[in-house]
Amino acid sequence: MDPVIVVGGGPVGLALALALAARDVPSVVLDEGTGEDEYRPARTAVLRADTAGFVERLGCAEALRAEGVRWTGWRSMRRRQLVRRVSFADGPYGLGGPDGLDGLDAAGGRGAGGGGSVSGAGADHGPGGSAGRAGGAAAASRAAGASGGAGAAGRTGGASGPPARGDGEDEADGYLAAAPLHIPQHALTGALRAALASPPAARLVQVVTECRVDALEQEAAGVAVHTRGQRETWWRGSHLVGCDGARSTVRKLLGIRFPGRTAVERHAVAMLRAELPWPGEGVLHRRPPWRNAGEEVTARPLPGGGWRLDWLLPPRGDLVTPEDLVVQIRETLAGWCDDTPAYELLDTGVYTLHHRLARRWRVDRAFLAGDAAHLLGALGTQGLDEGLRDVENLAWKLAEAWHDGGPAEVLLDSYQAERRTAVAARLRAADQSLPVLRGGGGLRTYLRGGSRQHDALLTDGHLGRGPLGAPPAYPHSPLAPVDLEGTVEVGTAPGAPVADVPVTAPDGTAGRLRDRLGRGVLVMLVAPGTGVWDRRHWVTAGVMPRLAEAVRNLPLRGELLVTEAYPGAAAHTVLLVRPDGHLAAAFTGVHPQSLHAAAKALRGDTPGQAPAESPEEEAAHAH
Known part of the structure; x- marks a missing residue:
């Protein structure tokens, strides 16, 4: 199958190529620049916890520690x-x-x-x-x-x-x-470029510099772009993602408006x-x-x-x-x-x-991400943060569509539905806050209280809290499963980012939940006492064998994990976590059919309601 074409060799485009390579998807990065980043100490980036963790998982952990x-x-x-x-x-x-x-x-x-x-x-x-x-x-x-x-x-x-x-x-x-x-942007971009030289990106990603896209054509089976410059030729891909900045050529060729x-x-x-x-x-x-x-x-x-x-x-x-x-x-x-x-x-x-927001983020097989899709930054909001969240959201969906070979319309449409809605809410919150926080009066109904409350709101924007800064949730995602047996509420709402709790894999590997994100869905069992039991005992005890079998039969690649505790979750709760770290669903015990239906919903299949289970199966969930 043809590779994914990524237009733009900045942090967002390079991160997307690395995220696709981690899922065994080849890509071609078409970069208008020379591939050498200008040394500008005053141009820096502040990455919040979720996006910094995402960049670390792309192979940049050592560079971020050294340069940031x-x-x-x-x-x-x-x-x-x-x-x-x-x-x-x-x-x-x-x-x-x-x-x-x-x-x-x-x-x-x-x-x-x-x-x-x-x-x-x-x-x-x-x-x-x-x-x-x-x-x-x-x-x-x-x-x-x-x-x-x-x-x-x-x-x-x-x-x-x-x-x-x-x-x-x-x-x-x-x-x-x-x-x-906090890291200089040239150091961040350099770290991403260096990660491209390591497996698996070294064999899956081709970076072509000094070429500018000037034409784009789409058909049912793929997309093609023409470049001029060092390489005047046509490139054919399965999909195309415009990560080419505020003056995006891809956005203009697609005829997408960019109001704001x-x-x-x-x-x-x-x-x-x-x-x-x-x-x-x-x-x-x-x-x-x-x-x-x-x-x-x-x-x-x-x-x-x-x-x-x-x-x-x-x-x-x-x-x-x-x-x-x-x-x-x-x-x-x-x-x-x-x-x-x-x-x-x-x-x-x-x-x-x-502050600008593209009207559409998807046109058939072409997508927009980063500054090509949105511009923001007032009151502590983070443009690069949002661009990296675009990448983390889109990469696993493109990979699933690429490997499956089918249309995956609902899955690919969910990128715009989730990410554009989240960025629009961020821009709306900033527009409502600006008149008061910048001394212009105005929308007092949105910002009650005195100057201290307004200062706290601005601080929250810088710290990644509240409507101006908190990592987004996708409660109304088209991928959200509905009407499934055995679902339960936990401390994380469906569609919100999961808490980063300590986890253990069945092979005994221990770490943090967010370190396991990226390749597939995570299925996590809350099992108090796991830490004091010998692995050979708990891996074959209780509900573990049945849950392991359910994970093997999922329609998506999945990994089974165990944690001692999760906020708001009782013992034997099972959480299904999306590849981008958002909660898909939580269940009271092991419900293989509901788990399978929730995973199908993440692929964009009609979620429906899982068939009712037998009384024997229901009784087994209580243990």
């Missing part, structure tokens, strides 16, 4: 007052709650992610984009000054009154948030090395008290003593000169440290954020 940094905490300040401080948990997924919940919010979505930087991928809205670069590496300078301790901006008391929550520590949420990963809002936010950014009062912490400072401070400034740590600073600018205004930005840097550092500390300026830029 996980924050120890997040500090939100207003003028001279600490409003909120969040400590991040150790480990990639932050299981810090008293009940083991991985940041489950009221809607069932995980709120354990973090981060608020915008990667700025794309010519329109990245550092050095339409608003122009302000300086760059050539503007590197060193300013002398004494390094101070925690300055007035970092104090928690004073004339402004006490912090919002006791000492400002974020303990009321019942868990510690997972640490976000222009210049929603504009930021100046500087990458520098300095000693700041909060080593390892991210900082959001709203309305700083010093002169010419502007409305908002954020600081995010990077390896080697690096910091990325972002200043909110008027959405439309004058260009920011290098001289203006140097003044802004000195005043900000002096405000935080009582005096301007020594610093080394490495890179600067200005980027403009747009």
